[in-house]
Amino acid sequence: MFRGINPLSLDGKGRLAVPAKYRQPLLDTADGQLVLTIDRDRCLLLYPLPVWESVERQLIQLSSTNARARALKRLLLGHAEECALDASGRILLPAPLREFANLEKRVVLVGQGNKFEIWNEQAWNDWREALLRGGDDGESLPELDALAF
Amino acid sequence: MFRGINPLSLDGKGRLAVPAKYRQPLLDTADGQLVLTIDRDRCLLLYPLPVWESVERQLIQLSSTNARARALKRLLLGHAEECALDASGRILLPAPLREFANLEKRVVLVGQGNKFEIWNEQAWNDWREALLRGGDDGESLPELDALAF
DNA sequence: CCACTTTCCCCCACTTTTCGCCACTAACTA
DNA sequence: TAGTTAGTGGCGAAAAGTGGGGGAAAGTGG
Numbered sequence: 001m002f003r004g005i006n007p008l009s010l011d012g013k014g015r016l017a018v019p020a021k022y023r024q025p026l027l028d029t030a031d032g033q034l035v036l037t038i039d040r041d042r043c044l045l046l047y048p049l050p051v052w053e054s055v056e057r058q059l060i061q062l063s064s065t066n067a068r069a070r071a072l073k074r075l076l077l078g079h080a081e082e083c084a085l086d087a088s089g090r091i092l093l094p095a096p097l098r099e100f101a102n103l104e105k106r107v108v109l110v111g112q113g114n115k116f117e118i119w120n121e122q123a124w125n126d127w128r129e130a131l132l133r134g135g136d137d138g139e140s141l142p143e144l145d146a147l148a149f
Numbered sequence: 150m151f152r153g154i155n156p157l158s159l160d161g162k163g164r165l166a167v168p169a170k171y172r173q174p175l176l177d178t179a180d181g182q183l184v185l186t187i188d189r190d191r192c193l194l195l196y197p198l199p200v201w202e203s204v205e206r207q208l209i210q211l212s213s214t215n216a217r218a219r220a221l222k223r224l225l226l227g228h229a230e231e232c233a234l235d236a237s238g239r240i241l242l243p244a245p246l247r248e249f250a251n252l253e254k255r256v257v258l259v260g261q262g263n264k265f266e267i268w269n270e271q272a273w274n275d276w277r278e279a280l281l282r283g284g285d286d287g288e289s290l291p292e293l294d295a296l297a298f
Numbered sequence: 299c300c301a302c303t304t305t306c307c308c309c310c311a312c313t314t315t316t317c318g319c320c321a322c323t324a325a326c327t328a
Numbered sequence: 329t330a331g332t333t334a335g336t337g338g339c340g341a342a343a344a345g346t347g348g349g350g351g352a353a354a355g356t357g358g
Binding site: 013015086087088090092095 | 315316317318319320
C-alpha cells in the first residue's frame with residue numbers, strides 16, 4: 001500500500017525520481033512497469049501496470065453508446081501512457097500529461113493506496129486549503145455517511 | 150491494448166506517421182492492415198483489420214428497420230476505408246475523411262483499447278476542456294457510479 | 299486505346315525527443 | 329566527522345518524428 005505525501009522536483013526534461021522507499025515494491029509487483037493517466041481534478045494518476053490493467057478491463061466493458069461512459073473512457077484510456085522506472089529510479093512524464101496537470105518544477109507525489117497522484121505543488125496546497133475552508137460541498141453518498149474512522 | 154495520447158503532424162500529403170511503439174503490434178496482429186472510419190464526434194476511428202471485421206459483423210446484424218440502427222450502420226460501414234502501414238510506418242488518410250474530421254496539420258492520435266481515435270488537435274482540447282469544466286452532462290448509468298479506480 | 303493529370307508510396311535527409319549514464323550536492327547514519 | 333544513500337542536473341548517443349523529391353500507378357478525358 002502506497003501512503004504519504006512526497007514533495008519532489010522534476011528535472012529539466014520532465015522526469016520524476018520516484019522516492020526510494022517505493023522503488024523495490026514497484027519492481028517486485030510490476031517489474032517497474034507503470035501507467036500514467038489523468039484525473040478530473042487536473043492531477044495525474046500513477047498505477048503499477050497490473051493494477052491499471054484491472055481498471056482498464058472495467059473501462060473497456062462500459063457502453064460505447066452512452067455519452068458519459070464514452071467520455072470517461074476517452075479521458076482515462078486515452079491519456080494512459082505506459083512508462084517504466086529507468087536505471088536511476090526515474091520516470092519520464094510525457095509532455096502532454098505534464099501540460100495537462102501544470103507540472104513544471106515543484107510537484108507532490110501522493111500515495112493513494114494502490115496508486116499515486118501527482119500534483120502541481122501549488123495546486124495541491126490550494127486544493128487542500130479550499131477543501132478545509134469550504135467544508136462539505138460534494139454530493140451525498142450513503143456509504144460515506146456510514147463511515148467511522 | 151492501445152493507450153495514450155500522441156500529438157502528431159500530418160505531412161503535406163495528408164499522411165500520418167504511426168508512433169513507433171504501436172507499429173510492431175500492428176504488424177503482428179494485423180499485418181499492418183488497418184481500417185479507417187468516422188465517429189459521431191467528428192473524429193476518425195482507426196481499427197486493426199481483424200478487430201474491424203468483428204465490429205462489422207455486429208453492425209451487419211443490426212436491424213434494417215430501426216432508423217437509429219440504419220443510421221449507425223450507414224455512418225460506420227459507409228465511411229470505412231482500408232489502408233496499410235507503408236514502409237516508413239505511415240498511413241495515408243483519404244481526403245474525404247480528413248475533411249470530415251477537420252484534419253489539416255496538427256492532430257492527436259488517441260489510444261482507446263482495441264482501436265485509435267484521430268482528432269483535430271484543437272477539437273480534442275476543446276472537447277476535453279468542455280468535459281472537465283461542464284462536469285456531468287451525459288445520461289446516467291448505474292455501472293458508472295459503481296466504479297472505483 | 300493512348301496521352302495526360304493526379305494521386306500514392308518509396309526513399310533519403312534533417313530535427314527533435316528520449317533515455318542511459320555519470321557526476322554533484324544534500325541529508326542521514328554510524 | 330566520515331561514509332553512504334537519495335535527490336537533482338546535464339551530457340551525448342540513439343531513436344523517433346517531420347518534410348520533401350521523384351518515380352510508379354491509377355484515374356480521367358479525348
